[in-house]
Amino acid sequence: MTHLRKYRMIFSCTIRDQFAYIPAYLIGNIFFVIILFVFFSLWSVIYRGQNLIAGLSLTQTLWYLSFTEAVELSKARVYIQIQEEVKEGSIAYALGRPYSYNGFKVARSLGESLVKVIPIMLLGFIVCFLFTGMLPGYWSALPFGIILIIGGITLNIMWGLIIGLLAFWTEEVTPFYWILQKLIFIAGGMFLPIDFFPDWLQTAAKAAPFAFSAYWPAITMVDFSMENFRTALFGQAFYIAVLAFTAYLIFRTALKKIHVQGG
Amino acid sequence: MWKLLKKYFVFNLSAGMEYRASFLIQVFGMFLNNCAFIFFWMILYKRIGGDINGYGFSDVMFLWALAALGYGLAEVFMGNSRFISSIIYKGELDVYLLQPRAILPNLVCSRMNTAGWGDVTYGIVLYFLTQSFEPHKVLMFLVFSILMAVVFTAVRIIYHSLTFFLGNAEQFAGTITEMVIMFILYPGSIFSAPSTWILHSVIPAALVAWIPAEIFASFDLKKLLVLLSADVAIIILSVVVFQAGLKKYSSGNRMGTRI
Numbered sequence: 072m073t074h075l076r077k078y079r080m081i082f083s084c085t086i087r088d089q090f091a092y093i094p095a096y097l098i099g100n101i102f103f104v105i106i107l108f109v110f111f112s113l114w115s116v117i118y119r120g121q122n123l124i125a126g127l128s129l130t131q132t133l134w135y136l137s138f139t140e141a142v143e144l145s146k147a148r149v150y151i152q153i154q155e156e157v158k159e160g161s162i163a164y165a166l167g168r169p170y171s172y173n174g175f176k177v178a179r180s181l182g183e184s185l186v187k188v189i190p191i192m193l194l195g196f197i198v199c200f201l202f203t204g205m206l207p208g209y210w211s212a213l214p215f216g217i218i219l220i221i222g223g224i225t226l227n228i229m230w231g232l233i234i235g236l237l238a239f240w241t242e243e244v245t246p247f248y249w250i251l252q253k254l255i256f257i258a259g260g261m262f263l264p265i266d267f268f269p270d271w272l273q274t275a276a277k278a279a280p281f282a283f284s285a286y287w288p289a290i291t292m293v294d295f296s297m298e299n300f301r302t303a304l305f306g307q308a309f310y311i312a313v314l315a316f317t318a319y320l321i322f323r324t325a326l327k328k329i330h331v332q333g334g
Numbered sequence: 335m336w337k338l339l340k341k342y343f344v345f346n347l348s349a350g351m352e353y354r355a356s357f358l359i360q361v362f363g364m365f366l367n368n369c370a371f372i373f374f375w376m377i378l379y380k381r382i383g384g385d386i387n388g389y390g391f392s393d394v395m396f397l398w399a400l401a402a403l404g405y406g407l408a409e410v411f412m413g414n415s416r417f418i419s420s421i422i423y424k425g426e427l428d429v430y431l432l433q434p435r436a437i438l439p440n441l442v443c444s445r446m447n448t449a450g451w452g453d454v455t456y457g458i459v460l461y462f463l464t465q466s467f468e469p470h471k472v473l474m475f476l477v478f479s480i481l482m483a484v485v486f487t488a489v490r491i492i493y494h495s496l497t498f499f500l501g502n503a504e505q506f507a508g509t510i511t512e513m514v515i516m517f518i519l520y521p522g523s524i525f526s527a528p529s530t531w532i533l534h535s536v537i538p539a540a541l542v543a544w545i546p547a548e549i550f551a552s553f554d555l556k557k558l559l560v561l562l563s564a565d566v567a568i569i570i571l572s573v574v575v576f577q578a579g580l581k582k583y584s585s586g587n588r589m590g591t592r593i
Contacts, residue, residue, distance in 0.1 A: 101509060105516060112524040116387050117378075125381065246363045253370035262374050267381045 077170055078178040085182030103140055103191060104198055110136050110262075111202045125266040130203040131293040132264065137195030138216065138289035139261045142223040145188035147180035149228055153235025154244050163329065173232060173318050180228045188220065212295035219288035219300070222307035226284045227255075229314035236318060239325035260286035280310040338435055339443050343411065346446030357448050364452025368402055371519070372460075389521035395464035396547055400475065401518050403457025404482025404542065409450025412442040412487040416511070418494035419504035425585040438576055442487060471550065478546040485542050485565050488572035489514060495572075498579025510537060518543035541565060 111133055118129040127135070153176065156162040165172055199206065234247045241247075255261055259281030265273055276282055287303035350357050372395070379391040386394075408415070418441065421427055430441050461475055493507035514537050517525075522544030525533060534540045545561050548554070 102512070102516075105513060108529075109516065109520055112526075112529075113386070113520060116524045117382055243359065246359050249363045249367055253366060256370050257373045263377055268377055269380065 078174050081170075081175055081178040082182040085179045086186050088182075100144065100191060100194065103144060103194060106140065107133065107137060107195070107198045107202065125264065127264060127266060127293070130199075130206055133203050134195075134199045134206040134209075135264055135289045135293045136262065137192075137199050138220065138292050139259075139285040141188055141191045141195055142220055142227065142284060142288060143255070143261060144191050145184045145224060146227050147183040147187075147231065149176050149180045149231035150235035150238075150244055150248050152176070153232070154238040157235075157238040166326075166329070173315075173322055176232055176235075177225075177228055177315075180231065181225065184224045184228065185221070188224065192220075206293060208295050209292075212292050215295065215300045216288060216292035219291055219303050219307065222304065222311070223284045223288045225311055226280070226307055226314070229311055229318060230284075232318045233314060233321060236321045236325055239321075239328050255281045255284050258282065259284050260289075264290060266290075278306075280306075280314075283307045283310055335436060335439060339411075339439065342443050343446070346413075350446060350448040350451075357451075361449065361452040361455065364449045365456045368398070368453065368456045368460075372398070386521050387523035389523060392464055393547060393551060394521060395460060396475075396550060397518060397521070397543055399457045399461040399465065400479055400482060400543055400546060401457075401515060402453045402460065403475075403479040404486060405515060406450045406453030406455075406457055407479060407483035408486050408490075409447040410454060411446070411483065413447040413450065414445035415442040415487045415490040415494070416447075416508070417445065418442075418491065419497040419502060419507055422494070422497045422579075422583065423502050423504075427583060428585045437580070438491070438573060442491065474546075474550050474553075478550065481546070481565055482542045485538070485568050486511070486514065488569045489538060489542075491572040492568075492575050495575045495579040498582050513537050514539055514542065522547070538564075538568065541568070 114129050114132050118124065118132075122128060124132070153162075156165065162172075165175070168175075230251055231248075234244050234251060237247060238244045258276050258279050260268075260276065265276045265282060265286045268276055277286065283303065283306045287299070287306060291299045291303050375391060375394050379386075379394075414421075421430075421441070427437075427441075430437050430444075433440060457479065461472075465471065465475065490507065490511050493510050494503065496503035496507065517533055517537060517539035522530075522533070522540060530540070533544075541561065541564050545557065549558055549561065
């Protein structure tokens with residue numbers, strides 16, 4: 072328990088830090104409102120004359136986007152922090168401290184993301200409510216949805232950690248992040264629910280790790296069932312464990328490459 | 335002036351190529367970034383069948399090709415326009431004021447954003463993959479792309495010039511210009527009044543992409559003349575606003591050099 076307490080402290084300190092930037096963060100998220108407006112205009116035209124497409128209504132499809140965007144926009148840029156620390160060599164200072172480097176990064180990023188996700192979800196709620204009205208079943212799905220949104224955020228942090236640690240080999244890791252981001256955009260169903268995909272692609276896309284960052288948390292919120300929730304939760308737990316172990320192995324390998332030259 | 339612009343282009347390109355791997359990664363990354371959205375439209379059109387308020391898949395791809403090439407050309411040839419606000423409020427405009435060349439073109443053309451090459455490549459490749467090879471269509475596409483680059487830069491100049499009057503308008507100008515890009519990637523016909531009024535004026539997405547797309551699909555001389563007049567008006571407005579702002583500009587005693 073003492074071991075976990077220091078990560079809880081890092082997590083809560085980051086939360087306090089991040090609250091200072093909330094007003095600036097909200098102004099920066101005017102794009103979120105614009106994206107919802109553009110997609111509302113697009114979906115309104117597409118849904119004209121039909122109530123359901125791929126089993127989802129206009130209301131569900133727009134709210135779906137607000138949840139996938141909440142996970143995406145609250146992302147902490149952990150890969151940039153690690154990349155800079157590796158480039159500057161300041162990672163050497165972090166290694167001497169009495170905590171796991173990966174654990175520190177996860178606790179810090181989680182604190183940052185959780186502060187960011189709350190205003191985004193509130194903003195999404197207001198805008199979607201004004202455009203399409205209330206999402207049926209919102210309040211009953213919310214407690215489960217929150218767990219899955221936190222799971223999606225954690226999964227993204229694990230990806231960020233792995234990509235950041237690649238800086239030990241390549242220094243510039245941003246292109247890897249672009250590739251991952253696009254995989255979450257496309258295969259993860261960020262803009263378009265995977266249910267819209269052709270049948271042959273749906274099964275693979277739903278099982279891939281990218282879907283557990285975007286599709287599963289959002290679809291559970293808009294089309295709640297315990298089965299969806301269980302699938303999403305187990306999938307997230309599985310992929311978080313796999314990615315955390317991968318990050319651990321990469322870090323251990325990377326440590327052997329470090330040469331500290333005094334200073 | 336053309337000689338100077340040519341020198342800027344050659345110099346900036348060789349500076350970008352100095353770090354070849356980084357240059358290629360940026361170009362490839364931007365290319366890949368744009369490709370992702372094509373998948374979105376393919377799946378969407380396959381699912382709904384037919385068109386979206388008169389826009390078929392090919393029309394949307396034209397918007398993407400035009401936006402990519404137009405934006406890419408703006409970034410490659412006039413890449414400094416996005417930094418006008420910071421140049422003004424940091425007092426770095428002095429360096430340009432002292433040079434014996436027209437200030438505005440000298441200012442906007444003095445920097446190249448290398449990732450813009452990725453957009454240029456993508457726009458051209460996407461056009462030839464999805465559109466007609468007929469020479470007059472290709473010519474129209476190139477002309478509209480160049481027009482888009484110039485008008486988009488003019489819009490940037492107008493909004494960034496507000497820094498002369500209001501203090502730091504960098505974030506506001508950045509937001510408005512990014513909105514232009516964001517809106518033009520979707521069919522213009524999905525928007526209705528009053529948002530269309532804004533998209534024909536404050537955020538001129540209609541002028542840089544939707545009206546050119548209509549003319550490309552079905553040539554209309556009257557519409558073309560109206561478009562050209564509106565484009566010229568925006569360009570003149572950008573020069574007027576910048577020059578008016580310049581009269582209010584006062585620098586500090588910051589020392590700087592451009593090598």
